[in-house]
Amino acid sequence: MEKKKKEFLTKYFYYTIIGYLKNPYILFWALGFMSFWAAMAAFVFSKNVPADFADYNFAMVYSQLLVLCVGSVAIGIVETMYYSSFSIRFFTKFSKLNSRRFIFENALSTIIVLIIYSLALLAIQSIFFNIKFGEFYAPKLVGNFVVGMLLSSTVIYLFSLVLAYIPIAIAKPKIRTFMAYIPLILGFIVYAAFWVDLKYAVFFIPLNIVSLLTYYAYTGEEPYTGNLIGNMIAEMNEEPTGTRVEPTIMYATAVVWIIVLAIVAVMLIRKARGVSVEELRLA
Amino acid sequence: MLRIENLRAGYGKEEIIKGISVEFAGKTLLLGPNGAGKTTLFRTICGLTKKFSGKIYIDGRDLETIDGELGLLMANISEIYHLMYVPAYWLAVAYLDLLEGDINIFREITEGFGLSMDLLKRKFVHELSAGQQKIFYNAITLATNAKVKLFDEPFEQLDPKRKDMLIECLESDKAVNIVSTHETWLLKKLDASKWDVVFMFEGMLFGKIKLEELLDAYLIFEYKPDALLAVKTPTIQFSIVKEPIGKPLEDILSLDYIYKLA
Numbered sequence: 052m053e054k055k056k057k058e059f060l061t062k063y064f065y066y067t068i069i070g071y072l073k074n075p076y077i078l079f080w081a082l083g084f085m086s087f088w089a090a091m092a093a094f095v096f097s098k099n100v101p102a103d104f105a106d107y108n109f110a111m112v113y114s115q116l117l118v119l120c121v122g123s124v125a126i127g128i129v130e131t132m133y134y135s136s137f138s139i140r141f142f143t144k145f146s147k148l149n150s151r152r153f154i155f156e157n158a159l160s161t162i163i164v165l166i167i168y169s170l171a172l173l174a175i176q177s178i179f180f181n182i183k184f185g186e187f188y189a190p191k192l193v194g195n196f197v198v199g200m201l202l203s204s205t206v207i208y209l210f211s212l213v214l215a216y217i218p219i220a221i222a223k224p225k226i227r228t229f230m231a232y233i234p235l236i237l238g239f240i241v242y243a244a245f246w247v248d249l250k251y252a253v254f255f256i257p258l259n260i261v262s263l264l265t266y267y268a269y270t271g272e273e274p275y276t277g278n279l280i281g282n283m284i285a286e287m288n289e290e291p292t293g294t295r296v297e298p299t300i301m302y303a304t305a306v307v308w309i310i311v312l313a314i315v316a317v318m319l320i321r322k323a324r325g326v327s328v329e330e331l332r333l334a
Numbered sequence: 335m336l337r338i339e340n341l342r343a344g345y346g347k348e349e350i351i352k353g354i355s356v357e358f359a360g361k362t363l364l365l366g367p368n369g370a371g372k373t374t375l376f377r378t379i380c381g382l383t384k385k386f387s388g389k390i391y392i393d394g395r396d397l398e399t400i401d402g403e404l405g406l407l408m409a410n411i412s413e414i415y416h417l418m419y420v421p422a423y424w425l426a427v428a429y430l431d432l433l434e435g436d437i438n439i440f441r442e443i444t445e446g447f448g449l450s451m452d453l454l455k456r457k458f459v460h461e462l463s464a465g466q467q468k469i470f471y472n473a474i475t476l477a478t479n480a481k482v483k484l485f486d487e488p489f490e491q492l493d494p495k496r497k498d499m500l501i502e503c504l505e506s507d508k509a510v511n512i513v514s515t516h517e518t519w520l521l522k523k524l525d526a527s528k529w530d531v532v533f534m535f536e537g538m539l540f541g542k543i544k545l546e547e548l549l550d551a552y553l554i555f556e557y558k559p560d561a562l563l564a565v566k567t568p569t570i571q572f573s574i575v576k577e578p579i580g581k582p583l584e585d586i587l588s589l590d591y592i593y594k595l596a
Contacts, residue, residue: 061428062427062428062431063428066420066424066425066428069420069424070419070420073420074419131419135417137382137414138413138417139417141380141381141409141414142414142432143402144381144401144403144407145400145403145404145406145407145408146402146404146432146433147402148402148432150402152402
């Protein structure tokens with residue numbers, strides 16, 4: 052009998068990516084709705100921005116909209132993980148998708164999805180800004196941009212995993228909807244940084260790391276802890292500006308978040324294995 | 335072969351499966367009224383419902399230690415069909431890739447049951463009707479090469495013609511098949527030489543007996559230890575006997591009526 056060649060990735064990997072990329076709810080909220088705000092930023096809110104500050108303005112808008120974009124994708128990830136949790140339990144036992152392979156393929160596919168959505172938003176915003184200002188704005192630190200995107204996507208993936216497994220581990224499915232919307236709630240807190248200085252809170256909101264890493268890679272300058280519009284105006288007028296975050300601390304924060312979230316996710320998944328379907332239905 | 339030793343399982347503190355020990359080989363019909371614990375037993379075998387105590391061995395492998403073992407078990411339980419958010423056909427393609435099943439067998443079965451590939455490519459599983467979903471789950475389970483296959487109420491929502499077709503599929507399948515149902519009309523339709531029957535009441539198993547012995551049997555509401563099958567639970571007792579006394583078993587269309595008749 053012909054021995055089947057062991058493939059590197061299963062169809063689970065490909066169809067997970069396709070599933071997220073074709074999900075109409077994620078497409079609408081992560082790209083459709085964000086495109087509207089990207090257009091508003093290009094054609095309405097950027098009217099008085101001088102040419103010297105156009106790239107900073109672009110980076111500021113992208114880093115903030117990206118938080119809401121990946122926050123919307125995170126909602127989809129939480130919902131999908133929740134609904135598939137019992138299938139996962141079965142398939143990791145009785146299919147070639149064993150526990151280690153599942154973790155690898157699920158993480159890789161979801162991180163790729165987050166990166167695709169992030170780049171799609173970048174493309175859409177670039178088109179709008181190009182129409183308005185006639186220029187394309189590329190990141191100043193390309194290597195940092197790539198690393199930042201990988202770190203950000205990993206943080207968002209692990210954060211979503213934790214939120215998905217909390218209702219299962221504690222057998223309280225009623226809190227599932229609330230858990231699913233936490234990324235968006237936090238996303239809007241981060242979005243408030245346009246006007247409000249979040250100060251040290253930037254380190255305690257996992258989604259904030261997305262904004263900080265993106266802004267730094269795009270401009271090559273240390274990002275502010277908040278009040279982004281106020282600080283940009285202050286810079287234009289050569290007035291004192293607010294607190295900035297050092298890149299080393301920023302990257303260290305991302306790594307700490309990844310470690311903490313990974314440990315919590317593993318603990319929750321282990322606990323969730325002892326919860327039955329009926330317990331969830333009756334809770 | 336599927337071997338279960340003194341299994342107790344349930345949810346929260348409530349025990350649904352109450353100390354079951356049984357061996358399944360060949361084809362077995364698991365007959366019991368609604369609420370007897372058939373689905374809970376299947377979910378426990380699949381690792382979805384909490385086991386309080388006891389052991390489950392699938393083809394000699396302890397359920398607890400199984401991780402990524404291909405070809406051991408497949409079931410038509412809806413909870414395991416939510417792995418990805420893609421239309422039904424692509425879900426089947428992915429499932430049969432993960433389980434190393436045969437997509438051509440899946441196509442043959444679903445098309446035979448009147449489900450077109452075009453429909454399955456357009457619709458998600460939750461968008462299919464209840465009967466179509468049942469056909470979909472049954473077809474994936476049949477298209478795998480698992481050694482043990484669990485079919486939970488596989489005839490539910492199917493019309494008579496499709497019920498007959500499904501019986502043909504089950505009887506030609508090479509795996510250990512365990513089919514749960516509460517409908518006794520099935521007894522007359524199956525090839526009596528191929529099937530064993532196990533009864534399930536209130537979380538306990540009774541039997542197994544050969545289907546051949548059950549045909550033309552009678553039901554009496556008293557406990558006769560020397561009967562073909564004697565059932566005694568905290569709320570009901572009855573026996574199935576060969577002698578023409580009591581009610582012919584074939585007259586009871588569903589085991590749900592047993593409590594009403596008792």
